[in-house]
Amino acid sequence: MRYIGWTFLIAFWVAVGAFLHYSLPQRDIVRIVRVFEERQDLNDWTRIFWSRPDEQSDGFINRDVQFIQTVRANGRPMVYRNEDTGWSWPPYFKFDTSNLFTEAADATSTRDNPEWYVITHYGWRNEFLTIFPNAISLRQVEGPDASKGIPWVNIIILTTIAAIFYAIWVRWRRFRRARIDPRIEEIQDSWEAAGDAVSQRRGRIRRWLDTWRSK
């Protein structure tokens, strides 16, 4: 029973953590190599890792998606998709995909003469599922070691979520101590009282039986 409880608890928190890690914005320092557009098949379950820029896109089994090819400051490649999030989840309300595509095209640079950009994005890159993080915005920085800035959005959102969970937890504990624990004790007490009564009665019967024994 204890293991089942722990399994549920761990699974729940891993799911919450994964959800937040996917949805919250992150920043990478990159050099943009190329921008391109490619037809993508979107009719399997990995559809959830692509956006719904407009109503028609729900019905399409494939459509063109814009990509931004980059090399990160540590020399490893990273490819971002560039899609409107529109009015759907996650709530970035991104509508300027074409503008960002233009900015990114304008920001390409070579290895010999690199220009570095901070790219804000959400989502995951996974080679097996062929999924890509969605780029949100670009900002030029001095070099590959430049600061990415303080992640105020993440600080505010995570603090708020922690506060909400804490508030619920405190109230639940208080409720349990006031309402549920006394009930359980009551049940336990009456159970023990019943047990005592039974053993007392048995003692009396035994004493009575003993009177018939030959001494």
Next chain:
Amino acid sequence: MALARLFLIFFVVLTVIYVSLSFYSRARARDRLEAEWDAGDKPGPREAYVKHGLADYDGSLRRKLILGVYIVPTLLVCLIIYLVNFA
């Protein structure tokens, strides 16, 4: 349509919060008035005092501030749209 769906979800969730908060706030106001009367020195019967106090509460700024439940998220969405697309 996606916008309509967003509006609908926002409206339902925020209305639940708004109604709960209104009831909570009014109950708090009533408790406060009753405690004030019980502390003594207040004219008239208890019922009348509480009723009058609640009528004041109904016209108060505190009650109108609960409308912020609708206004704050809307402003937040506008702010996000501006920051993501135009800043």
